[in-house]
Amino acid sequence: MKKVYTIGRYFRKKFGEDVYKVPLSIQGFTCPNIDGTVAKGGCTFCLNESFSPNLAKPSKKFYLNPQSGSNPLLEKQLEQVRIQYAATSRRLASKYGVKKFIAYFQSFTNTYAPLDTLKALYEEALRQPGCIGLSIGTRSDSVTEEILDYLKELSKEKEIWVEYGIQSIYDETLEAINRGHDSANVKEWIQKTRERGLKVCGHVIFGLPNESEAMMLDTVKASIGWGIDSIKIHPLYVVKNTALAVDYLKGKFEPIDEKTYIKLLVESIKLLPPSISVQRVTAGIEDDSLLAPKWCRNKHMQMKHIREALKRAGYIY
Numbered sequence: 095m096k097k098v099y100t101i102g103r104y105f106r107k108k109f110g111e112d113v114y115k116v117p118l119s120i121q122g123f124t125c126p127n128i129d130g131t132v133a134k135g136g137c138t139f140c141l142n143e144s145f146s147p148n149l150a151k152p153s154k155k156f157y158l159n160p161q162s163g164s165n166p167l168l169e170k171q172l173e174q175v176r177i178q179y180a181a182t183s184r185r186l187a188s189k190y191g192v193k194k195f196i197a198y199f200q201s202f203t204n205t206y207a208p209l210d211t212l213k214a215l216y217e218e219a220l221r222q223p224g225c226i227g228l229s230i231g232t233r234s235d236s237v238t239e240e241i242l243d244y245l246k247e248l249s250k251e252k253e254i255w256v257e258y259g260i261q262s263i264y265d266e267t268l269e270a271i272n273r274g275h276d277s278a279n280v281k282e283w284i285q286k287t288r289e290r291g292l293k294v295c296g297h298v299i300f301g302l303p304n305e306s307e308a309m310m311l312d313t314v315k316a317s318i319g320w321g322i323d324s325i326k327i328h329p330l331y332v333v334k335n336t337a338l339a340v341d342y343l344k345g346k347f348e349p350i351d352e353k354t355y356i357k358l359l360v361e362s363i364k365l366l367p368p369s370i371s372v373q374r375v376t377a378g379i380e381d382d383s384l385l386a387p388k389w390c391r392n393k394h395m396q397m398k399h400i401r402e403a404l405k406r407a408g409y410i411y
């Protein structure tokens with residue numbers, strides 16, 4: 095039996111102990127695909143205020159973009175970093191005895207702000223107890239040479255990851271999900287990130303509109319070729335109040351079934367060279383916002399089926 099090289103195993107190998115990611119969600123961040131810079135409405139599966147009446151109210155609030163002249167939220171954002179980091183790291187420390195953490199800037203596009211703001215937030219995170227690095231979720235059209243050069247400096251002493259949404263290498267698919275950038279842009283910025291010695295995690299979705307199984311595996315193969323260090327794979331599921339939900343309800347979108355998803359996931363894991371770690375093998379949502387597919391509701395069952403399928407293929411997850 096081979097062990098899947100999970101990110102947990104990567105961290106244990108590199109640091110000699112467990113390292114857990116601490117997700118942070120900082121107010122004031124948005125996305126160029128939501129604020130109208132590259133598109134409006136966001137990716138078709140993204141729940142944002144364009145489609146959700148419940149999120150519509152805060153639209154008058156201040157949102158950052160790289161040209162923001164000032165940031166009236168900065169003190170509040172720094173406080174959110176401290177509070178969220180402390181709450182999650184303490185809980186993880188008491189539950190699992192973990193002492194080292196990576197601050198994970200997770201929600202929206204976490205490089206889509208002036209560099210001064212980014213520096214203040216990232217460095218505040220790195221000052222927190224036990225924080226050994228950063229993982230920054232972003233889009234390839236929202237990083238700059240300047241940001242990457244700054245992260246390169248940080249990476250001399252800290253573990254710095256940049257997490258890009260690849261989703262698909264097919265431009266027709268990226269267009270169908272209103273991604274707002276093409277595949278060449280993702281390839282270009284992954285390479286620029288890798289050239290600086292930064293770690294790259296690529297995010298891939300199976301079950302995107304009109305994609306064949308071969309297309310999904312092509313995305314995994316191309317991502318490997320682009321030099322990613324780690325991969326996250328998950329099925330596309332439909333959340334209420336999104337553009338995808340409208341298509342689904344009109345019968346224009348059929349979600350991937352669990353059997354096909356797991357088969358492709360196992361094939362993807364077989365394709366990975368030993369150096370590429372795996373950060374995620376599925377995703378789901380356990381509340382009523384999930385419209386379809388139903389199998390994405392129960393994460394525990396998904397993981398059970400994935401572990402069983404991997405075991406049949408000779409892998410321990």
Ligand code: SF4
Binds near residue numbers: 124125126135136141
């Ligand atoms: S890039 Fe992320 S935050 Fe922006 S619209 Fe797409 S899913 Fe939403």
